[in-house]
Structure formats: C-alpha cells, structure tokens
Amino acid sequence: MVTGGLVFVVAIALAFDFFNGFHDAANSIATVVSTRVLTPKIAVLWAAFFNFVAFLVFGTKVAATIAKDVVQPDTLTLAVVFCGLIGAIAWDILTWWLGLPTSSSHALIGGMAGAAVAHAGWDSLGAAGFQKIAVFIVLSPILGLLLGFSILVGVMWAFHRYRRVDRLNRGFRRMQLVSAAAFSLGHGGNDAQKTMGVILAVLIGEKVVSPTASVPLWVVLSAQAAIALGTAAGGWRIVRTMGSRITKLQPVGGMSAESAAAATLFFTAHAGIPVSTTHTITGAIVGVGMTQRLSAVRWGVAGRVVWAWILTIPGAFTVSWALFQLIKLG
Numbered sequence: 020m021v022t023g024g025l026v027f028v029v030a031i032a033l034a035f036d037f038f039n040g041f042h043d044a045a046n047s048i049a050t051v052v053s054t055r056v057l058t059p060k061i062a063v064l065w066a067a068f069f070n071f072v073a074f075l076v077f078g079t080k081v082a083a084t085i086a087k088d089v090v091q092p093d094t095l096t097l098a099v100v101f102c103g104l105i106g107a108i109a110w111d112i113l114t115w116w117l118g119l120p121t122s123s124s125h126a127l128i129g130g131m132a133g134a135a136v137a138h139a140g141w142d143s144l145g146a147a148g149f150q151k152i153a154v155f156i157v158l159s160p161i162l163g164l165l166l167g168f169s170i171l172v173g174v175m176w177a178f179h180r181y182r183r184v185d186r187l188n189r190g191f192r193r194m195q196l197v198s199a200a201a202f203s204l205g206h207g208g209n210d211a212q213k214t215m216g217v218i219l220a221v222l223i224g225e226k227v228v229s230p231t232a233s234v235p236l237w238v239v240l241s242a243q244a245a246i247a248l249g250t251a252a253g254g255w256r257i258v259r260t261m262g263s264r265i266t267k268l269q270p271v272g273g274m275s276a277e278s279a280a281a282a283t284l285f286f287t288a289h290a291g292i293p294v295s296t297t298h299t300i301t302g303a304i305v306g307v308g309m310t311q312r313l314s315a316v317r318w319g320v321a322g323r324v325v326w327a328w329i330l331t332i333p334g335a336f337t338v339s340w341a342l343f344q345l346i347k348l349g
Contacts, residue, residue, distance in 0.1 A: 038111050068203075089149065106339025107127040
C-alpha cells in the first residue's frame with residue numbers, strides 16, 4: 020500500500036541520489052577539467068548525460084545486492100531506511116565541506132547498517148553482502164591503481180619515439196572525451212543502482228511489490244535522473260582535490276586514469292558488486308602519478324583521503340544509529 024510515509028522516504032532516497040551525484044561529480048569530471056580538455060560547465064553536462072543513459076547499458080544486479088544482501092529485507096522499515104539515508108547524507112555533507120572525496124556508496128551502506136542494527140541488532144546484517152563489499156573496498160582502488168599505471172606505461176612505450184608531441188597531445192585530448200564518457204557511464208551504472216536498491220527494498224517491505232520483483236521502471240528512471248541532476252550541479256571543492264592536489268595530470272594521464280577506472284566499474288557492475296567510484300578513480304590517479312616518480316604523488320593528501328575512506332562506513336553507521344535511537348526515545 021502506498022502511504023505518505025513511503026512517498027516521503029522515496030523522496031529522501033532520491034535526494035540522497037542527487038547529493039551522491041553532486042558529491043561524486045568530481046569522480047566524473049576532475050581529470051577532464053584539470054587537463055583542460057573541457058570547461059567545468061561543459062564537463063558536468065557531459066558527465067550528467069552519460070550518468071543518465073547508463074541504465075540502457077547495465078542491468079540492475081548492483082541494485083539487487085543492495086536491496087537483499089546488505090541488510091535483511093524484513094528489517095528495512097520506513098524508519099530504518101529514513102535514518103540510514105539521513106546518516107549517509109550527513110556524512111556526505113561533512114566530507115564535501117572538508118573537500119574529501121569519500122564514498123557516497125559506503126556512506127549509504129554504513130548508514131543503512133547503523134539504523135538496522137539500532138532497530139533489530141547485529142543479526143539484521145547480511146554477511147554475504149558485507150563480505151563482498153569489504154573485499155572490494157580494498158580491491159577497487161588497487162585495481163584502479165594497477166590498471167592506471169599499466170595503461171599509461173603501455174601508452175608511453177607505444178609512443179616513445181613519436182616526435183610530434185603537440186599532435187599527440189591533441190589526440191589524447193580527444194581520447195579523454197571518450198574515457199570521461201566511459202567513466203561517467205560506469206558511475207551512473209554503479210552509484211544510481213544503490214539508490215534503486217534502497218527504494219526496491221522499501222517497496223518490498225511495504226508490500227507494494229513482491230520479494231522476487233525486479234526494479235520498476237519508474238524507480239530506474241527517477242534514480243538515474245536524480246544522480247544526473249546532482250552531477251550537473253557539481254561539487255567543486257572535491258574536484259580540486261581529485262584533479263590537482265593528488266598529482267598533476269596531462270591529457271594522456273587523464274585518459275589512462277579514466278580508462279582504468281571505467282574498466283573496473285564495468286566489471287563490477289556486470290558482476291553485481293557495489294564498489295566505490297571514488298576509491299576506484301583515486302587509485303587510478305595515484306597509479307598514473309606513480310609512472311613519473313613516487314614523489315609525483317602528494318602522499319599527504321592521499322593519506323587524508325584514505326583516512327576518510329576508513330572512517331566512512333563507521334561514521335555514517337554512528338550517525339544513523341544515533342538518529343534511530345533518538346526516534347525511539349521520541
């Protein structure tokens with residue numbers, strides 16, 4: 020049955036999706052902006068378009084993982100989902116204000132877990148889903164780093180005798196348009212699906228759809244639209260950190276980092292594994308920087324980013340757990 024409470028919680032979920040796009044706009048556009056291939060305004064529109072059309076390319080396996088494997092579906096009441104979303108949004112706002120590229124996806128997972136534990140205890144969490152996520156918290160930035168390093172080394176080896184550097188740079192600037200589009204496609208195919216999964220879980224819990232139902236088309240379209248609009252709004256504090264503070268990027272490096280991150284996201288979306296697009300592109304940027312020399316990477320900034328990653332799930336968990344306790348007291 021559709022109630023006012025259900026409509027309100029779905030609206031909050033879409034608001035989180037919008038802020039996910041706003042917060043993670045840096046993932047999609049930082050490299051293409053920092054290399055000056057596109058202006059910031061054109062870059063966000065480019066990324067937003069490919070965020071939106073991602074549903075035409077990818078299935079909804081990631082949404083199913085979020086809906087059924089992270090928290091036991093019968094635990095996801097409207098109050099639990101509301102507190103989980105507010106915890107994730109609060110963490111995103113804090114890290115956006117600090118200019119830290121943390122994972123909105125992991126904030127969502129931590130927020131949902133904190134509210135579920137406050138409601139029904141630790142048994143409410145799904146071990147299989149958390150194991151999958153825990154493994155790829157480590158693996159996604161490593162895969163991005165290794166692929167970013169390998170792609171750029173391969174490109175440098177292939178073109179090391181090419182003397183027309185100006186023409187070569189023009190070519191890589193054009194290629195970076197494609198790699199930025201591919202990464203934005205992967206971002207939309209991964210991150211928007213997490214919100215789809217939350218909405219699907221609420222619809223199942225409220226008995227609006229059956230437990231075996233696939234994601235309704237209106238949920239797919241609204242989630243993709245929300246993340247695309249958020250990306251179009253942009254998040255410039257984080258763009259600066261991602262695009263210039265970690266390492267200095269040239270078009271060939273930007274193309275390599277985006278290609279590496281896009282390949283990782285395509286693989287994980289196909290496998291239904293919810294990963295952090297932030298972690299993936301940051302690892303790829305570090306890998307690209309390492310091809311010059313280790314000192315080309317600003318390890319102090321990278322260290323702050325890693326600490327923000329480590330604290331994201333427990334931070335959002337704590338906020339949503341505390342909020343649910345306040346609601347119970349009220």
